[in-house]
Amino acid sequence: MTLGPQPASVREARRYVGAQLSAAGFDAAAFVAELLVSELVTNAILHARTAMHVSVQPHGDLVRIAVADGSALVPQRRSHSVESGTGRGLLLVEKMASRWGVDSSEAGKVVWFELPRHPEADIDLWGDVQQA
Numbered sequence: 001m002t003l004g005p006q007p008a009s010v011r012e013a014r015r016y017v018g019a020q021l022s023a024a025g026f027d028a029a030a031f032v033a034e035l036l037v038s039e040l041v042t043n044a045i046l047h048a049r050t051a052m053h054v055s056v057q058p059h060g061d062l063v064r065i066a067v068a069d070g071s072a073l074v075p076q077r078r079s080h081s082v083e084s085g086t087g088r089g090l091l092l093v094e095k096m097a098s099r100w101g102v103d104s105s106e107a108g109k110v111v112w113f114e115l116p117r118h119p120e121a122d123i124d125l126w127g128d129v130q131q132a
Contacts, residue, residue, distance in 0.1 A: 002052070006045065009052070010038050018030045018034050044111075050108065054066070054067050061116055066112035098119075099114045
């Protein structure tokens with residue numbers, strides 16, 4: 001799915017990912033996947049400011065969700081105060097995904113994450129935010 005760099009793209013990406021996961025039998029992963037793709041699409045809107053492509057690729061009991069954009073800038077996790085309302089998207093991806101990464105391409109980059117069919121629900125993000 002190709003999306004423009006506007007706020008409505010976050011909602012469109014969530015819906016697309018949810019529908020693709022449901023069709024592939026990954027319903028239990030939908031909540032986490034929709035949250036994480038929201039973070040990646042938001043980052044692309046704020047930092048790349050280019051059109052982006054969202055893909056969902058199931059492989060056995062794993063699914064890889066990727067957001068490709070036209071910027072070569074690699075996302076970096078930042079430290080923000082506990083009161084800050086921004087800057088924790090990559091922390092969420094890091095803690096909730098089985099794996100994640102960034103691949104460079106001629107056209108920019110692809111930021112991706114993988115989830116199992118049944119992701120773990122017991123994640124202590126608050127402790128991680130306080131340490132960040």
